[in-house]
Amino acid sequence: ETGVTQTPRHLVMGMTNKKSLKCEQHLGHNAMYWYKQSAKKPLELMFVYNFKEQTENNSVPSRFSPECPNSSHLFLHLHTLQPEDSALYLCASSQDSTYGYTFGSGTRLTVV
Amino acid sequence: GESVGLHLPTLSVQEGDNSIINCAYSNSASDYFIWYKQESGKGPQFIIDIRSNMDKRQGQRVTVLLNKTVKHLSLQIAATQPGDSAVYFCAETTGNAGNMLTFGGGTRLMVKP
Numbered sequence: 001e002t003g004v005t006q007t008p009r010h011l012v013m014g015m016t017n018k019k020s021l022k023c024e025q026h027l028g029h030n031a032m033y034w035y036k037q038s039a040k041k042p043l044e045l046m047f048v049y050n051f052k053e054q055t056e057n058n059s060v061p062s063r064f065s066p067e068c069p070n071s072s073h074l075f076l077h078l079h080t081l082q083p084e085d086s087a088l089y090l091c092a093s094s095q096d097s098t099y100g101y102t103f104g105s106g107t108r109l110t111v112v
Numbered sequence: 113g114e115s116v117g118l119h120l121p122t123l124s125v126q127e128g129d130n131s132i133i134n135c136a137y138s139n140s141a142s143d144y145f146i147w148y149k150q151e152s153g154k155g156p157q158f159i160i161d162i163r164s165n166m167d168k169r170q171g172q173r174v175t176v177l178l179n180k181t182v183k184h185l186s187l188q189i190a191a192t193q194p195g196d197s198a199v200y201f202c203a204e205t206t207g208n209a210g211n212m213l214t215f216g217g218g219t220r221l222m223v224k225p
Contacts, residue, residue: 002155002157004155006155041217042201042215042216042217042218043156043201043215045212048212056212090155090156092155100144100146100158100161100203100213101156101158101213102158103148103155103156103157104155105153105154105155106154106155
């Protein structure tokens, strides 16, 4: 365990479903991130939260909706996704740029 | 735009040999660099980092070299083991970017027994 826990580990959903991904960090960090990892592509930053405030939305479609109720929890709400949204979704946290990010194990999402 | 990239997508080495994974970056203002290892089914895991005021840093079996002149970063793994098989990412950031890391495309290291 890295201190960043993601659930569920695997998720299969239909294009009309609504689901949520959860991330929890036990490291006392003040920043949390959502990344998308597709095959043969670099990690794509989706959202950044600093002290619970969203500071970055990297041109992500509105069918992805983040929520950060406190500095330890981060959600990614999903609705009406497309098959091309199938990917590994990674959550990360950091205190500042001095130490880099700690990643969770990811949620493997398949949209059918 | 600024980018971080890797020279080789796949590297195959014999167990016991040394491995060298390379990374080029384009932002001359980058001052902090990290190598991550991602095993199958897991998230990226921190291996080693280096700041721009250094050109070499050593860990356990790993060494990171930074050449700021040519904007090149490398990860050396000594006596490569089967457990080293993974995808390796470099990442960089600048002080001005705050916490934002830019990741390279990744290199897959395959260790042959």
